[in-house]
Amino acid sequence: MALSEVNNDRGELRILENLDELRTDLADYIAELSEAAVKERGVFAIALSGGSLIDLMGKLCEAPYNKTVDWAKWYIFWADERVVAKNHSDSNYKxxxxxxxxxxxxxxxxxxxxxxxxxxxEAADEYMFVIRQLVKTRMVSVSDISDCPKFDLILLGMGPDGHIASLFPNHSALDETDEWVTFIIDSPKPPPERITFTLPVINSASNVAMVVTGESKAEAVHLAIDNIGPDCPSLPARLVQPTKGKLVWFLDKPAASKLDGLQFSE
Ligand SMILES: O=C(O)[C@H](O)[C@@H](O)[C@H](O)[C@H](O)COP(=O)(O)O
Known part of the structure; x- marks a missing residue:
């Protein structure tokens, strides 16, 4: 159970006591969304990212989820990928x-x-084409307010600089509104070449989960969530604002430690 659950205009905040509880809460959340999407649409279109996220999803491979989740209905995508070989240690696919x-x-x-x-x-263009075909056959749903794909769930981590997917602070990729998938060749975090969903696609999803742990993210979490007034920097994570979908933050106590108005006793 979440140590603290708060709803504000930056989404639902689930602050978990420790990583084990976060892993369980995240697995429950994904399993519930999968069940709901399969019931409603017959499929579950989920986009993953890299970083610690995959490890934090690990309970899905264990009982009961490994047996109860309808894996055959899952369609897997990547919100961002490093342009490296699939067997390279930098590959988010790997x-x-x-x-x-x-x-x-x-x-x-x-x-x-x-x-x-x-x-x-070319990888970004091809990926967009693949998604377009799956939107046509409704394996991926479509937003009714833009022509963007509407993924059932997009899972994102966040860097200490507030980047999400491969959308980095002050990078022109943040302004891309015409394409669903764009590319960068100058990532400030190696490797330099990446493809990434654009903000319109992220914000068209039915559900977006931000999974953020560790003290090194505390300042960025504060800047991304708290009401910090007119000087609010255009932090990529703050630009995650699903138009009609639901945003949920999964935070551990260290990542949540600089949020306004939250005091934890040790
Ligand atoms: O492509 C990348 O460089 C990473 O995938 C990156 O975007 C990651 O998701 C965040 O930096 C959070 O990473 P951690 O959760 O491991 O801190």
Whole structure:
């Protein structure tokens, strides 16, 4: 159970006592959304990111979730990917495959990773084409207020600089509104070449989860969530504002430690 659950205009905040509780709460949340989407649409379209997220999703590979989740209905995407070979240690696909996808009965043809043998620009274009085909067949839903894909769930981590997916502070990719997927070749965090969902796609999702742990993120969490007035920097994480969908933050106590009005006793 969450140590603290708060709803504000930056979404629902779930602050968990420790990483074990966060892992359980996150697995419950994903399993519930999967069940609801499968009941409603017959499929569950989920977009993953890299970083610690995959490890924090680990309980899904264990009982009861490994048996109760309808894995055959999952369609997997990446909110961002490093443009490296799929077997490279920097690959978000490899991270998810090793840590999650190889441990549960996902249908291989439902796993939509990028083409790793072309340039970042071509990989972004091709990925957008793939998503477009799946929107046409409604494997991925479509937003009724934009023509953007409406993923059932997009899972994001956040860097200490407030970046989400491969959208970094002050980078022009943040302003991309025409494309669903864009590319960068100058990531401030290596490797430099990446593809990423754009903000309109992230904000068209039915559900967005921000999964953020550790003290190094506390300041960025404060800037992304608290009401910090007119000087509010355009932190990428603060720009995550689902238009009609639901935003949930999964935080551990260290990541939440600089939030206004939250005091934890040790
Ligand atoms: O592509 C990347 O460089 C990472 O995937 C990155 O975007 C990550 O998701 C965040 O930095 C949070 O990472 P942690 O949760 O591991 O801190």
């Amino acid at each position: 991270l998810a495959k090793d840590g999650l996808l190889s441990k549960v009965p996902i249908v291989p043809s439902h796993v939509h990773s990028i083409n790793d043998s072309v340039s970042a620009e």
